[in-house]
Amino acid sequence: MNANSHSSGNKNWEDFFKKTIVIVFVFSLAVHLLLLVGFGGVDLFQGKMPQLPFRAEKMPADQAAPPPPPPTEEIVQEEKTADPNMPDETPASEDSAPPLEMMTVPGGASWAPAIPKDVKTSLTGTIGGTGTGTGTGTGTGKGTGRGGGVKLFGVEVKARKLGVIVSINKGAQNSGRLPGIFEEIFKLFPDSPVFLTNGGGMRDWDVVERDYNKKGEENNKKKKAGEPYDKFMGKEIKRPEVGRFNSGAALDWVVIRGFKPDPEYVGLKEKHPELFEDLRRRPNVWFVSSNKEADGVYLAFSELLKKGVEAVYWYNQFDRPIEGKESERIAQQIKDSKIEILIQSQGGKTSGEEWLSKVEAKFVK
Numbered sequence: 468m469n470a471n472s473h474s475s476g477n478k479n480w481e482d483f484f485k486k487t488i489v490i491v492f493v494f495s496l497a498v499h500l501l502l503l504v505g506f507g508g509v510d511l512f513q514g515k516m517p518q519l520p521f522r523a524e525k526m527p528a529d530q531a532a533p534p535p536p537p538p539t540e541e542i543v544q545e546e547k548t549a550d551p552n553m554p555d556e557t558p559a560s561e562d563s564a565p566p567l568e569m570m571t572v573p574g575g576a577s578w579a580p581a582i583p584k585d586v587k588t589s590l591t592g593t594i595g596g597t598g599t600g601t602g603t604g605t606g607t608g609k610g611t612g613r614g615g616g617v618k619l620f621g622v623e624v625k626a627r628k629l630g631v632i633v634s635i636n637k638g639a640q641n642s643g644r645l646p647g648i649f650e651e652i653f654k655l656f657p658d659s660p661v662f663l664t665n666g667g668g669m670r671d672w673d674v675v676e677r678d679y680n681k682k683g684e685e686n687n688k689k690k691k692a693g694e695p696y697d698k699f700m701g702k703e704i705k706r707p708e709v710g711r712f713n714s715g716a717a718l719d720w721v722v723i724r725g726f727k728p729d730p731e732y733v734g735l736k737e738k739h740p741e742l743f744e745d746l747r748r749r750p751n752v753w754f755v756s757s758n759k760e761a762d763g764v765y766l767a768f769s770e771l772l773k774k775g776v777e778a779v780y781w782y783n784q785f786d787r788p789i790e791g792k793e794s795e796r797i798a799q800q801i802k803d804s805k806i807e808i809l810i811q812s813q814g815g816k817t818s819g820e821e822w823l824s825k826v827e828a829k830f831v832k
Contacts, residue, residue: 617655619780619809620831626777626807629656632767633782634664635722636759638813640738641731648782648811649742660774661746663712663754665722668762668787669794669819672706675762679704699728705756707763709770712752720756765793772800778807780831785812789819801826 616625631652639645652659680703689696710716717723718736723743725734736743746752753770755763764783771779779801801808808828817823 619655620651620811622809622829622831624778624807624809628775628777629659630771630774630776630779631656631659631661632664632667632764632771632779633661634667634784634813635735636665636784637722637726637729637732638784639782640722640733640735642813644813645735646739646742649745652780658751660771660776661712661749661752662709662767662770663722663746663752664764664767664783665720665755665757666759666762666787667764667781667783667785667789668759669765669768669789669791669797669822670762671791671793672763674791675760676704676706679760704758704761707755707757707761707766709753709755709766712754713747713750716756717754720754721758759787762787765797768797768801772797772804772806776806778809781808781810781828783810783812784814785810785818786814787818789822794819794822798822798825 616623618624619629629652633639633645633648635645649661652661683700683702686696686700721734723734723736725737726732753767755766757763768779800806802825806826808823808826809831810823810828811831
């Protein structure tokens, strides 16, 4: 009896403990499941540890719980593949454009812009390739490609840029040679800068003014003494200046309008109207004002040298002196720059032979 009672008591205790452990295990498991589902179920399935909030926020029963915050790791945007059928609407800018690689352009300067290396350039640095032109044109500017020279009035001219000085005084107009001279020049050197003069002397202005005033005093003495004198001599001589031939000032120039007291001196406008109109239409024609005794042809030479001519054709009567500081200055510049000088005389006189020899002038027939 006692043994059975003792055995029955042990069994009751074992059943009690078994039931208690089961109940505690089941209760604990239920609590954990509730916590996992309530606070970290989503994170658990995404492989992240659930985080319990530090404080509970009172929310309405009918309001949905806010979604969990996005991951803290950096989001990398997926590159979009451009559709080849759709036009590119992205505007070009300096920031989006690829950098240009500098290349050396033959003959280029240090300030030359950057040129992509895949762009073809010619030997002179011109974008677009070398081209197939022969470069044998008849233009006169530097770099036109003429190397073998050309014959002007039978004399070979190696220069590519020709300057022209032509005296259009009374003798030249009446000779009838002016139209042919300009036709030949413009055929071979169509862009030549041209200077028209009245006579072809070169003397310093202070000397010219002094001699003219002295001559005027002598002329007045003859007039008072009743002796023959120059009725058309002005009281003073105007200093020569350079002006454009298509300006209004050129129309009042004596060699253009003529000298009315002399019936044979009608002026270039009337004597050679077609040549006059042609010269007026050209933008690169100038004239040296004043009269023949002003001897201001050095102004024409100075301007031509500034324009970078390589040769000068000079048509002149050569009946005026070529001397003084201005003429020496011009001669030195011609020698330093190795300018070719071609002269053609209107008559038999050749004043200024020393100066012409110094610049190694070539005579044109």
